[in-house]
Amino acid sequence: MREFSASQRAILQLASVQGLTYRQKAALLSLCETSEELFAHLYSYHNEIAEIGDGIFEKIEAVRDRFDPIRLYTYMEKIGAQAVFRGENDFPASFELLEECPEVLFYKGDIGLINEECFAVVGTRAPTRYGRDVTEQFTREISRGGFTIVSGLARGVDAIAHRIALEENRSTIAVIGCGLDVVYPAENKQLYDDIGEKGLILTEYYFGEAALPYHFPERNRLISMLSQGVLVTEAGLKSGTMITVNYALDQGKDVFLVPGNVFSAASKGTNEMLHNPQCMIACSAKDVLSYYKKDVEKQEEEAVQLTASEVMVYGALQDDDKHFEELIAITGLSMGELMATLTKLEVLGVIKRLPGNYYGI
Amino acid sequence: MLAKVNSFALSGLDGYKVDIEIDINAGLPKVEIIGLPDTAIKESSERVTSAVKNSGYHFPIKRVIVNLAPADTKKEGSLFDLPIAIGVLAASEQLFSRSYKDYVILGELSLDGKLRPIDGLIAILISGMQQGYKKFIIPRDNAAEASFIKGIEAYCVGTLKEACELLEEGGNVAPVPYREFESSPAEAVFDVDFADVKGQVAAKRALEIAVAGGHNVLMIGPPGAGKSMLAKCVVSIMPDLTFDEAIEVTKIHSVAGILDEKKGIVTSRPFRTPHHSTTVPALVGGGTKSKPGEVSLANHGVLFLDEVPEYSRHALETLRQPLEDGFVTVSRVQQTVRYPSHFMLIGSMNPCPCGNFGSKKHICTCTPQSIRKYINKISGPLLDRIDIQIELDAVEFNELRSRAEEEKSADIKARVMKARAVQSARYDSLPIFTNAEMNNRLIKEYCEIPAEAESLMESAFKKLSLSARASFRILRVARTIADLEGKDKIETAHVAEAIQYRSLDRKYWN
Numbered sequence: 001m002r003e004f005s006a007s008q009r010a011i012l013q014l015a016s017v018q019g020l021t022y023r024q025k026a027a028l029l030s031l032c033e034t035s036e037e038l039f040a041h042l043y044s045y046h047n048e049i050a051e052i053g054d055g056i057f058e059k060i061e062a063v064r065d066r067f068d069p070i071r072l073y074t075y076m077e078k079i080g081a082q083a084v085f086r087g088e089n090d091f092p093a094s095f096e097l098l099e100e101c102p103e104v105l106f107y108k109g110d111i112g113l114i115n116e117e118c119f120a121v122v123g124t125r126a127p128t129r130y131g132r133d134v135t136e137q138f139t140r141e142i143s144r145g146g147f148t149i150v151s152g153l154a155r156g157v158d159a160i161a162h163r164i165a166l167e168e169n170r171s172t173i174a175v176i177g178c179g180l181d182v183v184y185p186a187e188n189k190q191l192y193d194d195i196g197e198k199g200l201i202l203t204e205y206y207f208g209e210a211a212l213p214y215h216f217p218e219r220n221r222l223i224s225m226l227s228q229g230v231l232v233t234e235a236g237l238k239s240g241t242m243i244t245v246n247y248a249l250d251q252g253k254d255v256f257l258v259p260g261n262v263f264s265a266a267s268k269g270t271n272e273m274l275h276n277p278q279c280m281i282a283c284s285a286k287d288v289l290s291y292y293k294k295d296v297e298k299q300e301e302e303a304v305q306l307t308a309s310e311v312m313v314y315g316a317l318q319d320d321d322k323h324f325e326e327l328i329a330i331t332g333l334s335m336g337e338l339m340a341t342l343t344k345l346e347v348l349g350v351i352k353r354l355p356g357n358y359y360g361i
Numbered sequence: 362m363l364a365k366v367n368s369f370a371l372s373g374l375d376g377y378k379v380d381i382e383i384d385i386n387a388g389l390p391k392v393e394i395i396g397l398p399d400t401a402i403k404e405s406s407e408r409v410t411s412a413v414k415n416s417g418y419h420f421p422i423k424r425v426i427v428n429l430a431p432a433d434t435k436k437e438g439s440l441f442d443l444p445i446a447i448g449v450l451a452a453s454e455q456l457f458s459r460s461y462k463d464y465v466i467l468g469e470l471s472l473d474g475k476l477r478p479i480d481g482l483i484a485i486l487i488s489g490m491q492q493g494y495k496k497f498i499i500p501r502d503n504a505a506e507a508s509f510i511k512g513i514e515a516y517c518v519g520t521l522k523e524a525c526e527l528l529e530e531g532g533n534v535a536p537v538p539y540r541e542f543e544s545s546p547a548e549a550v551f552d553v554d555f556a557d558v559k560g561q562v563a564a565k566r567a568l569e570i571a572v573a574g575g576h577n578v579l580m581i582g583p584p585g586a587g588k589s590m591l592a593k594c595v596v597s598i599m600p601d602l603t604f605d606e607a608i609e610v611t612k613i614h615s616v617a618g619i620l621d622e623k624k625g626i627v628t629s630r631p632f633r634t635p636h637h638s639t640t641v642p643a644l645v646g647g648g649t650k651s652k653p654g655e656v657s658l659a660n661h662g663v664l665f666l667d668e669v670p671e672y673s674r675h676a677l678e679t680l681r682q683p684l685e686d687g688f689v690t691v692s693r694v695q696q697t698v699r700y701p702s703h704f705m706l707i708g709s710m711n712p713c714p715c716g717n718f719g720s721k722k723h724i725c726t727c728t729p730q731s732i733r734k735y736i737n738k739i740s741g742p743l744l745d746r747i748d749i750q751i752e753l754d755a756v757e758f759n760e761l762r763s764r765a766e767e768e769k770s771a772d773i774k775a776r777v778m779k780a781r782a783v784q785s786a787r788y789d790s791l792p793i794f795t796n797a798e799m800n801n802r803l804i805k806e807y808c809e810i811p812a813e814a815e816s817l818m819e820s821a822f823k824k825l826s827l828s829a830r831a832s833f834r835i836l837r838v839a840r841t842i843a844d845l846e847g848k849d850k851i852e853t854a855h856v857a858e859a860i861q862y863r864s865l866d867r868k869y870w871n
Contacts, residue, residue: 126724126725126726126728128724129719155728155729185730186730187729187730187733265724266724321721323754324562324563325560325561325562325563328562335562335563335566336566336842336846336854336855336858337854339563339566339857339858339861340853340854340855340857340858341857342861343817343821343857343858343860343861344817344857346821346824346825347817347820347821347824347825349824353825354719355712355718355719355752356582356583356712356718356719356720356721356752356753356754357563357751357752357753357754358719358721358754
């Protein structure tokens, strides 16, 4: 483990003050040249700090006495976390352009990924089946096209995007809204471990910092900043994804939106945003890839030999998902035959069984 | 003078002989009952005193001692009223005939001397018969119950007076005539038929397979999909009750006090639906009196648990032993009794707490954890005992299905019976009756599958992420599907279909 310099220690020390917004942190730093100075002459800044926010002075004061760099080193080593400071080689250059650039980032995994071509896939935490399918398919093709998939490791679309990238053995970056040692949401633990191993998990929050609601909008600005463009697969009207889109537009990034069913509440947000002339429509991953002049990688499809009844069932599913009973009516097969045919097609990977006794391609 | 009357008491489903000895001594007028009586028996002194007086006899103004032998077992119930009254009359020499010694006497008295029916009579009659007693005096309201037992003479009386007249004069009253058992069709009892359920063909098929092979079923579907209706229809395709089964069921229902007195015997398969607030003793049996629980009341029938995850975890876990062994052992300080519990479990549940997971029309508002938590209420070991899991969705395919004639329960039942016949021939020398009861060794013996099916199963495990323990259950169900088709060997299609009945193993729940 490398030793941190005195100024770096001061930055870490300031980062360890929990419950500050990035604006407050930037305001604190603007008071003096370095964070070192801030801690050295803390009491002389009392009034200025008090103006930034109530209770902030007390928080900093408490950290000043408690901060123990040795313990921090051992802890980071134990959990396999690393830190990169602003101005260092590994620090994402694009972040320097941010109005409130973080002074330090904590990460797990391969920091080199930030130099790859990154593309963000974001969306609602509660995707419908449409959102799921869109996310899976678009992410798969975009990552095959050579992009590193960036997302926020939240529930729903984020998690799907990361998972698909990992499935494709492509790189992925998760920018999270809490400390590296906090896994939120807990159900993503496995995914979190996998990304830490094969990808990169990045955060501006200090260890132990909980996933507070205001962290997510803050985190979103890093997601869009890291990427060349942002794809929104599904988002409702009140989705936090809108914040990411606004950041992306402010930062001059490309925004791609997947249009949805106009009656679906889950797609209201993306559909609404389509009114914005700065956004682009993505009806397939090709729309995204060709914009960046990338080739769409053709999936090598294995030729499978299907029997007559299998062809019939597959044909029936071509236009839409069908319920088991619809399939019986359409194909005219007996129940036993149809069940057996469905299992075989499913095992071949040609069709999918969906909840509620539906089948689809 | 001393009188000794024969009577019976119940321990679980078995009766045991109780000698009721009555002695009348000089002393302060009082009735003393000894021999570990419960409160109901202690109070019988008051009932007997009034009943004797109101039947035109005198109750001796002396010290009356009633001993219930064997003295060391706790006795309960109100069935000793009549034997005590007869004993008192005999001991006080108001009843001259000594013929009461030939009878086993049972009955509860009301204050005016009328007899009231008792619980568990059929169990007592059968035990009494097995122990060599032939003649019984029983309350008239229990007559129907007694009429199905061959080889006994059950004399029905309506009042204490009638009982005394029977004993004095004999001969005049004929015993209850024997009646041949006839199982009544379930449709007549439950008023449901599969023909009434529109659509849901996949579920019907799964239930047919389940009944044919004796498999337990879990139905997963949103509210309004028709889960309860389908479950109710299941009894209508089950084979008719045999006499032995009927007697076993009747015994349990009689002991529990829920027998229809007019009918006297259970003629159709029971369908029990305990509410999800049920307690463990109510479900598996117990309480201070060690009464049979719902699992035993559903013996040879269906136990339907609506909204399975709503039941307490503890209650669900207690189902494991009865499902596995076919009986429950209820142990209490006073006694340990064993009740049979051969039932078919049908469970129903929503796919998620809000019920809309996977629905086409509605949006599910549940988080993945809450869904997992909901599904995980059913533990692995319990799920292991449920061979068939199916999904339902409320679909309206009126225009698609209207031309199709819905199949009647009777037709399905005929197929079920055929498959059952195949199974009972196969398991002739074994102590099991259905495919669902096959253990792993028997599965290896009877469920050989072609190599093609073997590789299908293997890739199904990988592709569909089925859990490994599903394999035996898939084979059992495949065996039943083959039996339904009258095939000797399991074919690949049978295995392929059986794989479809493993809904809960699927990935999309996680």
